[in-house]
Amino acid sequence: MNDTIAAVAASGGPIGIIRVSGAQAIGAVSAVFSPKNGSPLAEAASQKLVYGTLSDKNGHLLDACYAVVFRAPHTYTGEDMAEIQCHGSTAVLTAALDALFAHGVRQAEAGEFTRRAFLNDKMGLSEAEAVHDLITARTVEAAQNAAAQMMGAVGSSVQQMRDKLLGMVAHFHAIVDFPDEDIDPILFDDAAALLHQTTSQLYRMAESYERGRILREGVPCVILGRPNAGKSTLLNTLLGRERAIVTDIPGTTRDLIEENVKVGQILLRVTDTAGLRDTTDPVEQAGIDRAMAEASASALILAVFDGSKAIGEEDMLVLARSAGHRAIAVLNKTDLPQQLDEELLKKQFAHIVHLSAKTGEGMDRLLSLIPRTIGFGETAFDGALITNARQAAALARAAERCEAALYAAQCGMTPDAVVMDAEGAIAALGEITGETVTESVVTRIFSDFCVGK
Numbered sequence: 298m299n300d301t302i303a304a305v306a307a308s309g310g311p312i313g314i315i316r317v318s319g320a321q322a323i324g325a326v327s328a329v330f331s332p333k334n335g336s337p338l339a340e341a342a343s344q345k346l347v348y349g350t351l352s353d354k355n356g357h358l359l360d361a362c363y364a365v366v367f368r369a370p371h372t373y374t375g376e377d378m379a380e381i382q383c384h385g386s387t388a389v390l391t392a393a394l395d396a397l398f399a400h401g402v403r404q405a406e407a408g409e410f411t412r413r414a415f416l417n418d419k420m421g422l423s424e425a426e427a428v429h430d431l432i433t434a435r436t437v438e439a440a441q442n443a444a445a446q447m448m449g450a451v452g453s454s455v456q457q458m459r460d461k462l463l464g465m466v467a468h469f470h471a472i473v474d475f476p477d478e479d480i481d482p483i484l485f486d487d488a489a490a491l492l493h494q495t496t497s498q499l500y501r502m503a504e505s506y507e508r509g510r511i512l513r514e515g516v517p518c519v520i521l522g523r524p525n526a527g528k529s530t531l532l533n534t535l536l537g538r539e540r541a542i543v544t545d546i547p548g549t550t551r552d553l554i555e556e557n558v559k560v561g562q563i564l565l566r567v568t569d570t571a572g573l574r575d576t577t578d579p580v581e582q583a584g585i586d587r588a589m590a591e592a593s594a595s596a597l598i599l600a601v602f603d604g605s606k607a608i609g610e611e612d613m614l615v616l617a618r619s620a621g622h623r624a625i626a627v628l629n630k631t632d633l634p635q636q637l638d639e640e641l642l643k644k645q646f647a648h649i650v651h652l653s654a655k656t657g658e659g660m661d662r663l664l665s666l667i668p669r670t671i672g673f674g675e676t677a678f679d680g681a682l683i684t685n686a687r688q689a690a691a692l693a694r695a696a697e698r699c700e701a702a703l704y705a706a707q708c709g710m711t712p713d714a715v716v717m718d719a720e721g722a723i724a725a726l727g728e729i730t731g732e733t734v735t736e737s738v739v740t741r742i743f744s745d746f747c748v749g750k
């Protein structure tokens with residue numbers, strides 16, 4: 298735990314960063330970095346960039362760059378830290394790391410800096426998990442939600458609920474310890490009120506994960522339809538560029554074409570697919586098999602129909618595949634004379650969008666329908682949406698135990714019954730803040746992080 302760790306924290310750009318944490322951090326970086334101003338880096342002020350030269354493990358010049366020291370305890374990890382901010386090539390960064398390794402520093406493991414920050418009480422577990430979300434955020438909305446959680450949006454409300462439950466349990470313990478005294482009925486009433494309010498807040502938070510997951514991961518969405526229906530044209534129009542090949546030859550698309558597109562506040566992970574039909578061409582069949590499998594894995598199907606043609610056998614494959622799935626019917630080619638009998642589609646689809654993928658007419662309605670269809674209306678990204686499966690599961694468990702405690706309190710059961718369930722809820726909440734989490738869970742959480750974080 299107290300050894301000194303180092304890792305590349307930024308690379309691949311013009312500037313690279315090596316961060317170092319632990320008792321030897323400042324000494325090790327001082328040993329490989331000579332400030333131009335002549336006074337040793339080890340004596341520099343905390344958080345102030347110092348310009349100088351960086352040497353490799355043989356003392357040869359490697360870079361002219363910055364270094365900075367951060368003195369404990371007011372640092373990210375709570376330990377002494379230092380950084381080298383040098384040029385970003387792998388060559389420079391690797392040689393600089395090697396130089397540090399020659400001074401008693403070892404390579405950091407994935408998430409080890411943030412793990413230390415957690416173990417040194419610099420942040421709670423939900424805040425640490427939000428750091429990871431922020432690094433991997435794919436939309437600005439996801440980043441904003443993660444930033445708010447990194448600043449304690451989840452942790453502090455969970456902490457508050459946990460503290461109130463702890464206070465309540467302490468009261469009940471007092472009674473359990475003095476069984477001869479009469480129990481004040483007000484105590485049960487107060488407990489019931491608290492448990493009622495906490496239960497509904499916990500269920501609300503747990504249920505927000507459904508939308509939070511969409512915020513973090515985006516929505517897998519597949520475009521299905523008969524050959525030539527205009528699927529690839531739709532993909533291109535969604536993206537605003539000619540990504541997929543479009544021709545008037547049925548069977549143009551074979552492989553899956555996956556792209557991301559922002560629709561409203563969400564990331565749509567769209568896949569264009571081979572047109573569905575009976576075929577003897579083994580290559581085309583392989584594409585159709587992939588399209589079918591992709592449909593199973595998607596959260597939304599855009600079922601594209603060619604409005605200029607009557608419904609045919611090939612469309613039946615699309616209807617069958619979309620049945621029971623969250624889907625929007627796209628009646629395409631509205632710029633051409635219409636032949637398709639819409640009544641057939643109305644039986645199966647709650648939403649039918651008239652579209653010309655070619656001209657873009659109707660696109661606005663499709664775009665506004667997509668978030669609503671997947672149950673993601675306008676939302677604030679203030680950290681209230683739970684984006685983490687582990688937290689959601691712990692919240693749901695806490696909610697159930699809290700509800701059981703509420704039932705016990707309302708039925709006037711023995712105080713022990715209330716206490717037992719409330720303590721279960723308290724433990725579940727502690728898993729979110731990190732107060733009652735097992736070492737193996739902590740290890741798993743941080744091993745998902747990148748090296749250097």
Ligand SMILES: Nc1nc2c(c(=O)[nH]1)N(C=O)[C@@H](CNc1ccc(C(=O)N[C@@H](CCC(=O)O)C(=O)O)cc1)CN2
Nearest residue numbers: 306314316344367370371372373374375380382419750
């Ligand atoms: N160069 C660089 N950029 C970086 C980081 C870094 O480590 N290095 N970060 C790393 O993740 C992020 C910034 N996060 C940080 C969070 C806390 C502290 C910190 O020192 N906290 C002290 C208080 C410092 C003060 O008040 O001035 C503390 O909590 O006690 C530093 C960075 C993003 N940018």
Ligand SMILES: Nc1nc2c(ncn2[C@@H]2O[C@H](COP(=O)(O)OP(=O)(O)OP(=O)(O)O)[C@@H](O)[C@H]2O)c(=O)[nH]1
Nearest residue numbers: 524525526527528529530548549550572653654655
């Ligand atoms: N008039 C008109 N033509 C369209 C429209 N959308 C697509 N097309 C035309 O329909 C033909 C097929 O379009 P694609 O987008 O390649 O159709 P697809 O569904 O991807 O076809 P496959 O890849 O073969 O399954 C092309 O000639 C397109 O220009 C539309 O809205 N209006």
Ligand SMILES: [Mg+2]
Nearest residue numbers: 528529549550
């Ligand atoms: Mg196509």
